[in-house]
Amino acid sequence: MRVLVAPAGSRGDFQPLLAFALGLRAAGHQVLVAASPNFASELAAFGLPFQALGFDVEAYMRELELFTSSRTRATWELFKVGRREIFQLIAEALPLARGVDVVVGGGAQIFAPTAAEAAGVPYVYVAYSPQSLWSAEHPPFTMPVFGLPRPLNRVLWSLSLAAVRAAFGGPLNRQRRLLGLPPVRDWYDHFFPRRRTILAADPEIAPPAPDSPLAHPPVGAFHLEDQRPLAPELERFLASGPAPVYAGFGSMPDADAAGTTQIFLDAARSAGVRLVLSRGWAGHGAGVPAGDGALVIGPTSHALLFPRVAAIVHHGGAGTTAAATRAGRPQILVPHVFDQFLWGRRVLEARLGPAPISRHRLAAKSLGGALQAALGEARYRDRAAEIAAQVRARNSIAAGIAALQTLAQR
Numbered sequence: 001m002r003v004l005v006a007p008a009g010s011r012g013d014f015q016p017l018l019a020f021a022l023g024l025r026a027a028g029h030q031v032l033v034a035a036s037p038n039f040a041s042e043l044a045a046f047g048l049p050f051q052a053l054g055f056d057v058e059a060y061m062r063e064l065e066l067f068t069s070s071r072t073r074a075t076w077e078l079f080k081v082g083r084r085e086i087f088q089l090i091a092e093a094l095p096l097a098r099g100v101d102v103v104v105g106g107g108a109q110i111f112a113p114t115a116a117e118a119a120g121v122p123y124v125y126v127a128y129s130p131q132s133l134w135s136a137e138h139p140p141f142t143m144p145v146f147g148l149p150r151p152l153n154r155v156l157w158s159l160s161l162a163a164v165r166a167a168f169g170g171p172l173n174r175q176r177r178l179l180g181l182p183p184v185r186d187w188y189d190h191f192f193p194r195r196r197t198i199l200a201a202d203p204e205i206a207p208p209a210p211d212s213p214l215a216h217p218p219v220g221a222f223h224l225e226d227q228r229p230l231a232p233e234l235e236r237f238l239a240s241g242p243a244p245v246y247a248g249f250g251s252m253p254d255a256d257a258a259g260t261t262q263i264f265l266d267a268a269r270s271a272g273v274r275l276v277l278s279r280g281w282a283g284h285g286a287g288v289p290a291g292d293g294a295l296v297i298g299p300t301s302h303a304l305l306f307p308r309v310a311a312i313v314h315h316g317g318a319g320t321t322a323a324a325t326r327a328g329r330p331q332i333l334v335p336h337v338f339d340q341f342l343w344g345r346r347v348l349e350a351r352l353g354p355a356p357i358s359r360h361r362l363a364a365k366s367l368g369g370a371l372q373a374a375l376g377e378a379r380y381r382d383r384a385a386e387i388a389a390q391v392r393a394r395n396s397i398a399a400g401i402a403a404l405q406t407l408a409q410r
Contacts, residue, residue, distance in 0.1 A: 001024075001029045001030070001100075001101045001102060001404075001405070001408070002029070002030045002032075002099065002100040002101045002102075003021075003024055003029055003030065003031050003032070003100060003101065003102055003103075003104060003404075004032050004034060004093075004096050004097055004099075004100040004102070004103045004104065004112075005017050005020065005021045005024070005031060005032070005033045005034070005104045005106075006033075006034045006035065006053070006093065006103060006104065006105050006106075006109060006112045007033075007035050007105070007106045007107050007109070008035070008036075008105065008106070008107045008108045008109040008110070008111075008112075009057065009107035009108035009109075010057060010107075010250070010251035010281075010317075011039075011250055011251040011281075011319075012107075012128075012250055012251060012317035012318060012319045012320065013106060013107025013108060013128075014035055014036075014039055014042075014107065015224055015319050016106060016126070016128055016200060016221065016222040016224075016318070016319050016322075017033070017104065017106045017107075017126060017222070018033070018039075018042070018043070018046070018048075018224055019222040019223055019224040019225070019397065020104070020126065020200075020222045020397060020400055020401075021033050021048055022046060022048065022224070022225075023222075023397035023398070023400070023401060024401060024404075025048065027398075027401055029401075030100075031048060031049065032049045032050075032051060032096060032099075032100070033048050033049065033050050033051070034050075034051040034052075034053045034092075034093060034096055035050070035052070035053060036052070036053065036054060036055065036056060036057040037052035037053075037054075037055075037056055038056045038057055040052060045228070051096060053089060053092050053093060054085055054088065054089050054092070055085065086110060086111055086168065086171050086172055086175065087171060087175050089110075089111035090111045090114050090115050090118075090175055090179075093111055093112060093115035094115045094118055094119060094179075096115075097112075097115045097116050097118070097119035097121055098119040098121075100119075100121060101121060101408065102116075102121055102122050102123075102124060102404065102408040103115065103116035103119075103121060103122070103123045103124070104123075104124050104125075104126060104404065105123065105124070105125050105126070106125065106126040106127075106128065107128075109125065109191070110168060110172075110191065113125075113190055113191060113193070114172065114175065114176055114179070114181065117181055118176075118179045118180075118181060122196060122407075122408045122409075123193065123196060124193075124196045124197070124198060124404055124407050124408060125191070125192055125193060125196065125197045125198070126197075126198045126200050126222075126400070127192065127197055127198070127199050127200065127201070128200055128201060128221070128318035128319065129141060129201060129206065129318050129339040129342060129343070130199060130201060130206050130207065130208040130209060130212060130342075131339045131342045132192060132339070133192065133197070133199065133208055133209070133212040133213065133214065134157055134188055134192070134212065134213055135153070135208075135209035135211050135212045136150040136151075136153050136154050136209075136211055137150065137153065137209035137210070137211065138153060138209060138342070139153050139156040139157070139160075140156060140157055140160040141338045141339040141342070142160055142338060143156055143160070144335070144337075144338070144340075144341035144342075146341075146342075146345060157188075161187050161188055164187050164191075165187050169184070169187075172184060194213040194214075194215065195215045195407070196215070196407045196408075197213075197214060197215070197216075197407075198216060198219055198400055198403045198404065198407065199212075199214055199216075199218040199219070200218070200219055200220065200221055200222045200396065200400060201218055201220070201221055201318065201322070202218075202220050202221050202322060202325060202391050202394075202396075203218050203220070204325075204350070204387050204390050204391060205321075205325060205346045205347065205349075205350045205352065205387065206218075206342075206343075206346055215407065216403045216406065216407060219396050219399035219400045219403055220391070220394045220396030220399060220400075221318070221319070221322030221325075221326075221391075221396055222322075222396055222397060222400060223303065223322065223323065223326055223396065223397075224301075224302075224303065225303055226301035226302070226303050226304070227301065227303070227304065228301055228304075229304075230300060230301065230304055230305060231297065231298075231300070233295065234276070234295065234297055234300065234305070237274075237276070237295040238308055241274055242273075242274065242310070243274075243308060243309055243310040244273060244274035244275055244276045244295075244309055244310065245268060245271075245273045245274070245275055245276070245309060245310055245311050245312070245313060245371060245375075246276045246278070246305065246306065246309040246311070246312045246313065246314075247264045247268075247275060247276070247277050247278065247312075247313040247314070248277065248278025248279075248280050248284070248313070248314055248315075248320075249278075249280050249282060249284070249314065249315040249334070249336070250278075250280050250281070250314065250315055250317050250320055251280065251281045251317075252280065252281065252282060252315050252336045252337075252359075253281055253282050254282035254283075254284065257282045257283050257284050257286065258286065258287075260282070260284055260362070261277070261284045261285050261286070261288065262364075263362060263363060263364045263367060264277055264284070264294075264313075264367070265277075265288070265292075265294060266364035266368070267364045267365075267367035267368040267371060268293070268294065268368075268371070269293070270364065270365075270368035270371075271368050271371035271372050271375065273310065273371060273375065274293045274294065275293065275294040275295070276294075276295050276297060276305070276309060277294055277295070277296050277297070278296075278297055278298075278300070279296060279297070279298055284296075302320070302323040302324075302327075303323065303326075303327075306323055306324055306326075306327035306329060307327045307328065307329070309327075309329060310329065310330075310375055311329055311330045311331070311332065311353075311371065311374045311375055312324040312327070312329050312330070312331050312332070313331075313332045313334065313367070313371070314331065314332075314333060314334070315333070315334055315335065315336050315340055315359075316333040316334065316335040316336070316339075316340030316341070316343040316344050316347075316356065317340060317343075318339065318343065321333070321343045321346075321347065322391075324352075325352065325384070325387055325388060325391055326388055326391045326392060327388060328384045328385045328387070328388030328389070329384055330352060330353045330374040330375070330380040330381060330384050331347050331352050331353040331374070331384075332353050332354060332356070332357070332367070332370045332371065332374055333347055333353065333356040333357070334356065334357050334358070334359050334362055334367075335356055335358060335359060336359045341356070344356025350383065350387065351379060351380065351383040352380065352383055352384050352387065353370075353374050353380055353384075354370045354373045354374055354380070355370075357370060
C-alpha cells in the first residue's frame with residue numbers, strides 16, 4: 001500500500017504514528033508522513049519521507065502557554081487555530097492524498113478526512129485513547145469528569161459535537177463545497193469514522209467501553225522502538241548510583257517553568273531519590289547545576305530510558321503512559337488537559353501508581369508523598385511488572401497494519 005500518515009497536534013499525537021509509519025515501511029509499504037514542520041528533524045533521523053504541513057505547533061503552544069492557564073482557554077484556542085488554518089491545511093494535504101491508497105490520521109486531525117474524500121481514497125483514524133470514542137459510559141475527552149450518569153454523558157457528547165460544528169462547520173463546509181463535496185452532517189463520524197477507526201491503546205489499562213463504535217478490536221499502543229543511544233552524560237548518571245526517578249511533562253508548556261523545576265527538585269529531595277528531569281517543550285531544568293543528584297536531559301528514547309528508572313512522573317499523555325506501562329515502572333500522573341485525566345484514573349485503577357495530582361495542585365509536598373508511595377509500596381512495582389509482561393507480548397504494530405489493510409477496504 002501507499003500510505004499517507006498525517007498526525008496532527010503535539011509530540012504525543014505525532015510519536016505513535018511515527019512508530020506506525022516505521023512499522024509500515026518495515027512491512028514493505030510506501031509511506032509519506034505529513035505533519036507540523038517542527039517534526040522535520042525527527043523524521044530525518046529515521047529516514048522517513050516527510051512533507052511539512054501548516055504551522056509550527058511547538059512554537060504556537062509555547063507562545064500561548066496552552067494547558068497551564070485554563071483548560072477551557074486551551075480548548076478555545078485550539079478551535080480558533082483550527083478555524084484559521086483548515087482551508088490551507090486541506091489545500092496542502094489534497095495533492096499528497098491523491099498519490100496514495102489510504103490516508104491515516106491521528107491526534108487533533110481535522111483536515112485529512114476531507115482531503116482523503118476529495119482525493120477519492122479511504123481515511124482511517126487512529127485513536128490513542130478510548131475517551132476519543134463515543135460512549136454513554138464516559139464524557140468526551142475535552143471534559144475531565146467521570147462517574148456521571150449515562151444520560152448526562154450523552155448530553156455532554158451532544159454539547160461537544162455542537163461546539164465542533166459551531167467552530168468548524170462554516171469554514172470546513174465552505175471548503176467542501178469548493179471541492180464538490182457534500183456538507184458534513186455527522187460530525188462525530190467525520191472525524192472518528194465508525195467503520196474506519198483503530199484504537200491503538202493497551203486493553204489492560206484502557207479497554208473501550210462496551211458501547212463504543214469500534215469495527216475492529218483494539219490493537220494495543222504503538223511503541224516507538226527508538227534505539228538511538230542515550231547521551232553519554234545520561235549513561236554516566238544512571239551508572240553512578242541508585243536508579244533515579246524520571247520526571248517530564250512532554251509537550252506541555254509551562255507559564256512558570258522555574259517554579260515547576262523547583263517542585264521537582266524539592267519533591268525528589270524529600271523522597272530521597274535522584275532525578276532525571278526532561279526539559280520538554282516548557283524548558284524545565286534551566287539553571288539546575290550538575291552533580292546535585294539531578295540531571296536535566298533533552299529528547300531521549302523512552303524505550304531505552306524508562307526501564308532503567310525507579311518510577312516515572314509525567315503529564316499523562318497517551319504515548320508516555322503507554323511507554324511507562326511497557327517499561328514496567330510505577331507511574332505518577334500530573335494531568336494537564338483532555339484525556340490525561342482519564343489516563344490518571346486508569347493508572348490508579350490498574351494499581352500502576354498512586355492517585356494522580358492535578359497540574360493546578362502540583363506541589364513539592366504532594367509529589368514527594370506520591371514518590372514515597374510509588375517507590376515504597378511493593379504492590380505498585382509488582383503490578384507494573386505484571387502488566388508490562390502482557391503488553392510486551394503483543395505486537396501492536398503488526399496488529400495495526402492488519403487492521404489498516406482490513407479497514408481500508410470498507
